[in-house]
Every structure is written in structure tokens, then in C-alpha cells.
Amino acid sequence: MERLDTNYLIIGSGCSGLAFADTLLDQTDADIIIADRHAKPGGHWNDAYGFVRLHQPSAFYGVNSLELSDGTVDQIGLNQGMLHLASGAQVSAYFETFMERHLLPSGRVRYLPLTEWVGDGRLRSILGGEEREVAYRKLVDSTYYGTTVPSTHRPKFEVVGDARLVPPNVLPALWKERDDVPSAFVILGAGKTGMDTVAWLLQAGVMQQAIHWVRPRDAWLLNRAKLQPGLANFEDSIGGQLALMTAWAEASDVDELFEKLEAANYVLRIDRHTRPTMFHYATSSRAEVDLLATVETVIRDGHVKRIEPGRLVFEAGERGSPQMPCSSTAPRLPSPAIRLCPYGSTTGSPCRWSGSRSRRSVRR
Ligand SMILES: Cc1cc2nc3c(=O)[nH]c(=O)nc-3n(C[C@H](O)[C@H](O)[C@H](O)COP(=O)(O)OP(=O)(O)OC[C@H]3O[C@@H](n4cnc5c(N)ncnc54)[C@H](O)[C@@H]3O)c2cc1C
Known part of the structure; x- marks a missing residue:
């Protein structure tokens, strides 16, 4: 059985695993292996329906070292007047770019797609079936959220x-x-x-x-108008946070909390x-x-x-x-x-x- 050695073994190349690898790369000299069942990075976005989009502005999403948002404000559609929401295809392309242009060229990251973590220090190739043993200093399980589609x-x-x-x-x-x-x-x-x-x-x-x-x-539902970053949206976004904290402080139960948030136009x-x-x-x-x-x-x-x-x-x-x-x-x-x-x-x-x-x- 082939044996691999690494400082960090990250299970999952979705947003969580990639964001963690990004920070490790930036702040340590660690060597990293990322293993994932999927054939491409991006986690659940690989399986999403064709018309899926982020439901919060792209500016809030992704890894630290690579901006997903280009600052565009949508001119049409149900998100008109608000910062763009990346489509599923755009999110997938973003993670692929991040892997190909940032993680792999660093020389410190090995990426094992179509590879399943089976526990006990073993990774199994999904298509080939062979197993590899991994010696690691830290195991990072980024599958914790258990996102399902x-x-x-x-x-x-x-x-x-x-x-x-x-x-x-x-x-x-x-x-x-x-x-x-x-x-x-x-x-x-x-x-x-x-x-x-x-x-x-x-x-x-x-x-x-x-x-x-x-x-x-x-x-x-959170009202997206209250979640727009940038100075131009200061009143709505910081005003929204103020409404949120005021409601938390004043409400005596959950129903009253949401009544107050609705009155403040923070939830819909x-x-x-x-x-x-x-x-x-x-x-x-x-x-x-x-x-x-x-x-x-x-x-x-x-x-x-x-x-x-x-x-x-x-x-x-x-x-x-x-x-x-x-x-x-x-x-x-x-x-x-x-x-x-x-x-x-x-x-x-x-x-x-x-x-x-x-x-x-x-x-x-
Ligand atoms: C439709 C949709 C829209 C969303 N929109 C937003 C948004 O606008 N803003 C926001 O902040 N969040 C949004 N989210 C929340 C989203 O869940 C997180 O933002 C994030 O993408 C989750 O990433 P993750 O890495 O935790 O999980 P995942 O993307 O699920 O990645 C986990 C990875 O682990 C792999 N894996 C699991 N078990 C194993 C194993 N044993 N061996 C090997 N690999 C394994 C899986 O194959 C998968 O690729 C959305 C979620 C959905 C479903």
C-alpha cells in the first residue's frame, strides 16, 4: 500500500476545506493534502441545480486570498439594485481557478479528487479502488456542516x-x-x-x-437589502445590524423577536x-x-x-x-x-x- 506523509490532511475541497487551506498557506509553512470524493473542487456546488445562485452577495463568499465579487450591482431581475449573486457555475469556476492558480502552484498542496476518506488513516480511490495510507500531523474534517443537496x-x-x-x-x-x-x-x-x-x-x-x-x-427570510456591503449601503446594512441588536435586547420571546425584525424590514x-x-x-x-x-x-x-x-x-x-x-x-x-x-x-x-x-x- 502506498504511504503518504503530510502536515495537514484536509477532508473535503468545498468552501470550508479550501478556505482553511488558503489560510494555512498564508500563515504557515505547512505541507497539505486535500482529499475529496468529488472530481472537482467546490463541494456541493458540483451537484447543484442549473439555476442555483448564492443567496447572499458574492462579496461575502469564498476564500480570503481570491475575491469572488467584481463589485457589480445587478441592473435587472429579482436582485435588481443589489450586489451580484454568483451563479453555481461561477462559484464552481471560482474554486477551480483557486485550486489551479493558487493552491497547486504553491508546491505545498497535493489535491486528491475522487478520493474518499475511509478513516483509520486510509484514503480510497473511488474509481480505482486502491487504498493509500496517510501519516498526518493534523486531520481537518471539513465535512462537519454535512451540507446536502x-x-x-x-x-x-x-x-x-x-x-x-x-x-x-x-x-x-x-x-x-x-x-x-x-x-x-x-x-x-x-x-x-x-x-x-x-x-x-x-x-x-x-x-x-x-x-x-x-x-x-x-x-x-433575511432581507438581502440589509446585507449589502460597502459605504453606499451603510444605512441599510449597519442600520439593519442595529435593528437586529435592538430586537434581541427588547424581545421577550422568539415570536416577538421576529415581529420586531419584520417591523424593521430585516426579515421577510x-x-x-x-x-x-x-x-x-x-x-x-x-x-x-x-x-x-x-x-x-x-x-x-x-x-x-x-x-x-x-x-x-x-x-x-x-x-x-x-x-x-x-x-x-x-x-x-x-x-x-x-x-x-x-x-x-x-x-x-x-x-x-x-x-x-x-x-x-x-x-x-
Ligand atoms: C444551494 C445552496 C446555496 C448556498 N448559498 C450560500 C450563500 O449564498 N452564502 C453562504 O455563505 N453560504 C451558502 N450556502 C451554504 C454552503 O453550505 C456553504 O457556504 C459552503 O459552500 C459549504 O461548504 P463546505 O465545504 O462546508 O461543504 P461542502 O460544499 O458540502 O463540501 C464538503 C466536501 O466534503 C467532501 N466529503 C464528504 N465526506 C467525504 C469523505 N469521507 N471523503 C472525502 N470527501 C468527503 C464532499 O464530497 C464535499 O465536496 C449555500 C448552500 C447551498 C446548498
Whole structure:
């Protein structure tokens, strides 16, 4: 078995692992090995759906020694007037450039793509299968956040028969199926990926009536206008921080905290009549939230347990209140429909609480 020797063995070449390597390179003389399952650096961005973007300004993202943002302010679209949000392709290209032009030319970094850390000081080549032993001074596990995206994990619910269930990655390729384009779309999930998907469909010309959105819980969203760096945005960004600290100091519970933050325009919600019960640090704009609010069929019946052709069955115990019409616990869906599944994706550190129960309803 081949034996490798290094000061730092970093598992993962996503943003966390690369940012750590960048700082090591800058502040030490250490020798570094970076191993990753993926074929290219960039972590989960390798698996993202085609229309993904950062949801915070590019200026906040990336490694210290290489700027991702070029300072451009978007002139059009849902982010108009705010600093550019790099697309997934731009983020991937950025990490590749960083690897090729900064890390590898230093002569102190060895990068092992398509290589899995299997523990016990061993790395395994995913395609070749052979194992290598690594002697290291420090092991850096940058996989700690456990970021997952829909295209790489299995749904937690059952899919029966020929129900058509796909991750959002499939959408941009629907043009190839011109004769089989679905007449309706059912979106599962109220996180950032679900929101991106609904906004993308609406912007792609799908009528809101053709969208059915399963939102087990609504989310509070950070207002991107309050997160703009630079002197020109001083009032909004520092004013936003002031509002945040004031709300923390004055609120007596979590519900009141978010009421104050909403009054200060620091957080947004899609439905004014539904109190959100989750906050995953997803960031959005007023224009995007207004667009998402145009979808009228929102199914608030808990998590999906099973998908059958034309029918959704929800988890027992998380169904709507008894006075809910029966159909709301297993709504019939227009057929043929395509279900888009941002199930369980995470975009930040979860922050959950037991606030007031949200109104569960099927609005039609
Ligand atoms: C759609 C989306 C949008 C986001 N937008 C923003 C944003 O705008 N701003 C922001 O700050 N954050 C954003 N995030 C949060 C994002 O999770 C982090 O910013 C960051 O990209 C996470 O990087 P990471 O290195 O921790 O994880 P990952 O990118 O998941 O990288 C971990 C790497 O470890 C590898 N790995 C895991 N286990 C092993 C093993 N056993 N052996 C070898 N390799 C292994 C994986 O292959 C992967 O490449 C977003 C997240 C998502 C999903």
C-alpha cells in the first residue's frame, strides 16, 4: 500500500476545506493534502441545480486570498439594485481557478479528487479502488456542516407506481421533452431550494395556477437589502445590524423577536397570514418574496409520507386539523404532474423553535 506523509490532511475541497487551506498557506509553512470524493473542487456546488445562485452577495463568499465579487450591482431581475449573486457555475469556476492558480502552484498542496476518506488513516480511490495510507500531523474534517443537496440524497418518503419525482436539476432540460412537458408542478419543501424552484418556474413562464406548493412550515427570510456591503449601503446594512441588536435586547420571546425584525424590514415572509416557524438563514429579496406570494395553492399538511400517481399522502400525526377537508390530507393532483423535490436540503445552520402553530391550509 502506498504511504503518504503530510502536515495537514484536509477532508473535503468545498468552501470550508479550501478556505482553511488558503489560510494555512498564508500563515504557515505547512505541507497539505486535500482529499475529496468529488472530481472537482467546490463541494456541493458540483451537484447543484442549473439555476442555483448564492443567496447572499458574492462579496461575502469564498476564500480570503481570491475575491469572488467584481463589485457589480445587478441592473435587472429579482436582485435588481443589489450586489451580484454568483451563479453555481461561477462559484464552481471560482474554486477551480483557486485550486489551479493558487493552491497547486504553491508546491505545498497535493489535491486528491475522487478520493474518499475511509478513516483509520486510509484514503480510497473511488474509481480505482486502491487504498493509500496517510501519516498526518493534523486531520481537518471539513465535512462537519454535512451540507446536502437534493440530487445526491434519497427522499425520506415512498414513491409508488409511476409517480414522476425529480430533483430541480432536471427542470432546465425539460425543453428536450417538448411533447411530454408536465401540465402541473408540485414542489415539495419550503426551504431555499424550494423557493428557488418556484421562482424559476414562474420566471420560465409557468402559470401560478399550475404550481402546487407543499410547505410543511413557512420560513423567515433575511432581507438581502440589509446585507449589502460597502459605504453606499451603510444605512441599510449597519442600520439593519442595529435593528437586529435592538430586537434581541427588547424581545421577550422568539415570536416577538421576529415581529420586531419584520417591523424593521430585516426579515421577510412569503405569506403575511402565516407565522413562519423556521429560520435557516435563507436570504431573499422583496421582489422574490412578492413573486413567490403569487402562488395560491399552498398545501400546509405536514411532511409527505408517500407519493402515488396523482396523490400525496401525508405523515400521520402531522395532518391538518380534524375540520380540514379529507382531501387536504391526500390531495389529488392534476395529472400528469411533475413533483420537484428539494427534500431536506440545507443552506445554513438550522435554527428551530416551537412557536405558535402555523395555520395549516390548502388554499385553492
Ligand atoms: C444551494 C445552496 C446555496 C448556498 N448559498 C450560500 C450563500 O449564498 N452564502 C453562504 O455563505 N453560504 C451558502 N450556502 C451554504 C454552503 O453550505 C456553504 O457556504 C459552503 O459552500 C459549504 O461548504 P463546505 O465545504 O462546508 O461543504 P461542502 O460544499 O458540502 O463540501 C464538503 C466536501 O466534503 C467532501 N466529503 C464528504 N465526506 C467525504 C469523505 N469521507 N471523503 C472525502 N470527501 C468527503 C464532499 O464530497 C464535499 O465536496 C449555500 C448552500 C447551498 C446548498
